[in-house]
Amino acid sequence: MRRTDRRRPVWPHGGYRAKKVSPPNRRFIRADILEVFEHELGPFNSVISAYTVHHLTDDEKGALFAKIFTGLIPGGRAVFGDLMVQSSEAKALKIQAYVANGDTKTAQDIEEEFFWLIGAAVANLSQLGFLVKTRRFSDLSHGIVAEKVN
Numbered sequence: 001m002r003r004t005d006r007r008r009p010v011w012p013h014g015g016y017r018a019k020k021v022s023p024p025n026r027r028f029i030r031a032d033i034l035e036v037f038e039h040e041l042g043p044f045n046s047v048i049s050a051y052t053v054h055h056l057t058d059d060e061k062g063a064l065f066a067k068i069f070t071g072l073i074p075g076g077r078a079v080f081g082d083l084m085v086q087s088s089e090a091k092a093l094k095i096q097a098y099v100a101n102g103d104t105k106t107a108q109d110i111e112e113e114f115f116w117l118i119g120a121a122v123a124n125l126s127q128l129g130f131l132v133k134t135r136r137f138s139d140l141s142h143g144i145v146a147e148k149v150n
């Protein structure tokens, strides 16, 4: 007799259904990123955001960072991947460079979207009490890990 694993249902073709790996106690909430912390779900071990914060103005980013800091446990981390440039000066140079290369669409996006200014964001996060690390992914994409130090 063949031994079968009863926990893993066998598909008609003989293969196994991929094991679902999802965190326990997960909930999905549709909310404005600036209002989600008002749902009193925390405190959180980590907060992750991909390519959303560049829709917020600089003031809104600052407000979000403060809410995240309050919402994290000590030692908790905020992880961001997003469209970022180092500074206002770097932003102007990027726009010029993309125009010079004939990529006016990207130049216009940099102009119109609220790209993070890494220097200002790092200063803001550090002032709140985060230990901040940055990493460049590509010309316009960067990552930031902000750890709430105890």
Ligand SMILES: C[S@@+](CC[C@H](N)C(=O)[O-])C[C@H]1O[C@@H](n2cnc3c(N)ncnc32)[C@H](O)[C@@H]1O
Pocket (backbone or CB within 6 Å): 031, 032, 033, 034, 049, 050, 051, 052, 055
């Ligand atoms: C470029 S998409 C990124 C989507 C996804 N995070 C990803 O990495 O594929 C930006 C997303 O941000 C959402 N967004 C923009 N402003 C937001 C806000 N204030 N609160 C929550 N989501 C927002 C948009 O609806 C959109 O789905």
